[in-house]
Amino acid sequence: MSEQLFIQGPVGQLEIFIDYPQGEVKGFAVVTHPHPLQGGTPQHKVPVLLAQMFLERGYVVYRPSFRGSGQSAGIHDEGNGETKDTMLVIEYARSQHPNLPFYAGGFSFGANVMTKCYALLPVELQPVQTILCGLPTTTVAGVRHYVTPHIKGDILFIHGEEDNVTLLSDLIQWAKPQRHLITVLPGANHFFTGYLKQLRIAISRFLV
Numbered sequence: 001m002s003e004q005l006f007i008q009g010p011v012g013q014l015e016i017f018i019d020y021p022q023g024e025v026k027g028f029a030v031v032t033h034p035h036p037l038q039g040g041t042p043q044h045k046v047p048v049l050l051a052q053m054f055l056e057r058g059y060v061v062y063r064p065s066f067r068g069s070g071q072s073a074g075i076h077d078e079g080n081g082e083t084k085d086t087m088l089v090i091e092y093a094r095s096q097h098p099n100l101p102f103y104a105g106g107f108s109f110g111a112n113v114m115t116k117c118y119a120l121l122p123v124e125l126q127p128v129q130t131i132l133c134g135l136p137t138t139t140v141a142g143v144r145h146y147v148t149p150h151i152k153g154d155i156l157f158i159h160g161e162e163d164n165v166t167l168l169s170d171l172i173q174w175a176k177p178q179r180h181l182i183t184v185l186p187g188a189n190h191f192f193t194g195y196l197k198q199l200r201i202a203i204s205r206f207l208v
Contacts, residue, residue, distance in 0.1 A: 002063075007092050009085050012073025015065040016089060017042050019055055026058035027128070028093050029103040032086060032110030034134075036069035037076055040109060046133055049196060050105035053131075053203045059103055060096075064089045066113075078144070079109065083116040090117060094125075103207075104130045108166065108190065111135040112146050119149035130155045131203060134190050136166040137174035150178050156206040157181070158199060160188030 002017040031054070033047045034040030042048075042063035051061040066082045067074030074081065094102060104127040106114035111132040118126055135157060137148040141164070157175065159168050161184050168184065175182055183202050188195040 006071070007088065009067070009073065009088055011067060011081065013071070014067075014073070014085055014089065015071040016092075017063045017065075019051055019061045019063075021055045021058045021060065024058055025060055025097070025100065027054075027101040027103055028060045028062065028097040029054040029105060030062045030064070030086065030090050030093055030114075031104070032082075032106040032114050033063065033066065034107050035109035036066050038109075040107075041065065041069060044107065045196065046107040046192060046199070047105070047110065049199060050107070050131060050133075050203070053200065053207060054103055054105070057207055060093075062089055062093045066110075079113055079116065079146070082109075082113045083120070086113050086117050087120060090121070101128045103127050105132070106135075107133045108136065112137075112148055115148050115151055118151045118153070126153055128154065129207060131158070131206065132156070133158045133192070133199070134160065134163060134166050135171060138170045141165055148174060152178060155180065156183065156203065158183045158185065158202055160184075160190055160192055160195070161186045162188060163190040165190035 005016045006013045031050045065072040068076045136146040139145045
């Protein structure tokens, strides 16, 4: 069972789910969830899978609920306030594990938020490794527009070939000038339906 914790955020309480590994703690990870207005929560199957992968390697995992979802205060802020909140969660987690390496993961809207956090962090405080699944980089399905900063480091980008929410072609255009590697799951949709086994394989090959 995850431990539930509340910390003070810019607009009130922030709900965080914390999972502890069995045995020695070797690091900590922050994992962000998909769009709360589209049903995204820390219990979504992709952030849960990311959390499991980190736990198996001995990392304490922090999964915050974005503002206005779960028991986090505030209302949805298109990724801006959510970035501030996630920066606070990273800061809190680091204060609990000051000498341990930091890892990060995010899916969809959460991947965009994590990318913004990554860009805001000084190089020495950036994650050792980062996993971004279904990262939106431009207009999504004509509904909302994402601005995704350029980042560099040890980052795994995983995308479904048949993703019709955040198009693979958009991610490729964003990644091209940065020369990022992208892991594509042929036939997979945005939610990696039926592809969790392949997602696990791709992540396990990446994580140290």
